[in-house]
Amino acid sequence: ATPMSIIAGVGRAAEFGVLVRDADALQRASELDTLVFDKTGTLTQGAPQVTQIITFNGFSEEQVLRWAAALEQGSNHPLAKAIRDRAGDMALPENSQFRTLRGMGVSAQLEGKPMLLGNAALLTQQQIGAEQAASLASEQAAKGATPVFLAVEGQLAGLLAIRDPLRKESVSALQRLHGLGYQLIMLTGDNEITANAIAREAGLDRVIAGVLPDGKAAAIVQLQQAGHKVAMIGDGINDAPALAQADVGIAMGGGSDVAIETAAITLMRHDLHSVVDALAIAKATLRNMK
Ligand code: ADP
Ligand code: MG
DSSP: OOHHHHHHHHHHHHHTTTEHHHHHHHHHHTOOOEEEEEEEIIIBBBBEEEEEEEEOTOEEEEHHHHHHHHHHGGOOOOOHHHHHHHHTTTTOEEEEEEEEETTTEEEEEEEEEEEEEEEEHHHTTOOOOOOOHHHHHHHHHHHHHEEEEETTTTTTEEEEEEEBBTTTHHHHHHHHHHHHEEEEEEOOOHHHHHHHHHHHHHHSEEEOOOOOOHHHHHHHHHHHHTOOEEEEEEOOOTHHHHHHSSEEEEEOOTTHHHHHOOOSSSSSSSSSSHHHHHHHHHHHHHHHHH
């Protein structure tokens, strides 16, 4: 190998806003066959919005939104922001005993009542029946929205549908990556139906959904054990261990500091076309050395 040409490749990448940690990272980036993408904020805009509120068991839309927003006061999840934004300047009751239930939702006590807000897995775990909402929730999920359930004192009170549209360049960037022959996978904690709908729209080959935050790195290990050379592309919110486990971790610009510290490659621009640039430069550099 001629290290000089690799150094030139690292320099060329920088001209494209692609920061490569070292020569070894560029080498590994030239040998990948599988690209794993985080969903929220990587393939999607990461700015979800509440598109519908459905109520059950006599609760009003106003109650459901007010309580949901009050429950989310202590959460920095993108879904929490969507719910707080929708509530606008509504007066919110104070919550006590707030808990984040990682990869599932939140719980707290509001107006003296225990409440839960989160996904279907959370309701199942807490043995809260949601049969009434099942078909409406899957209808929303099939359209790519994430269903978020509110339970009040163990009873289903509402369903909020939250949509996070694709980034405008996702489809075209993934098409280019397919053209280069990569297998494209989405990795997400979101439910399977929503994830599949978004994956179809974006043009991914495969979905690994319903993964708890700690399971993301394990999902990468499984692909590696199946013989794949894997890149993980994410913003480091929840996915830093997966970025570290991948053969090449690629941090999207504007992501967390953890992502930048962990990743072999950092993209200065928050643009999926930079992923294409990074991999094309890595391949061209290593090809020229042979
Ligand atoms: P990802 O980063 O892949 O979206 P997370 O592990 O952050 O995955 O979340 C997985 C799922 O858990 C979300 O899709 C949502 O259904 C639920 N969830 C997590 N946090 C919250 C929250 N603060 N409010 C409502 N639902 C949540
Ligand atoms: Mg995430």
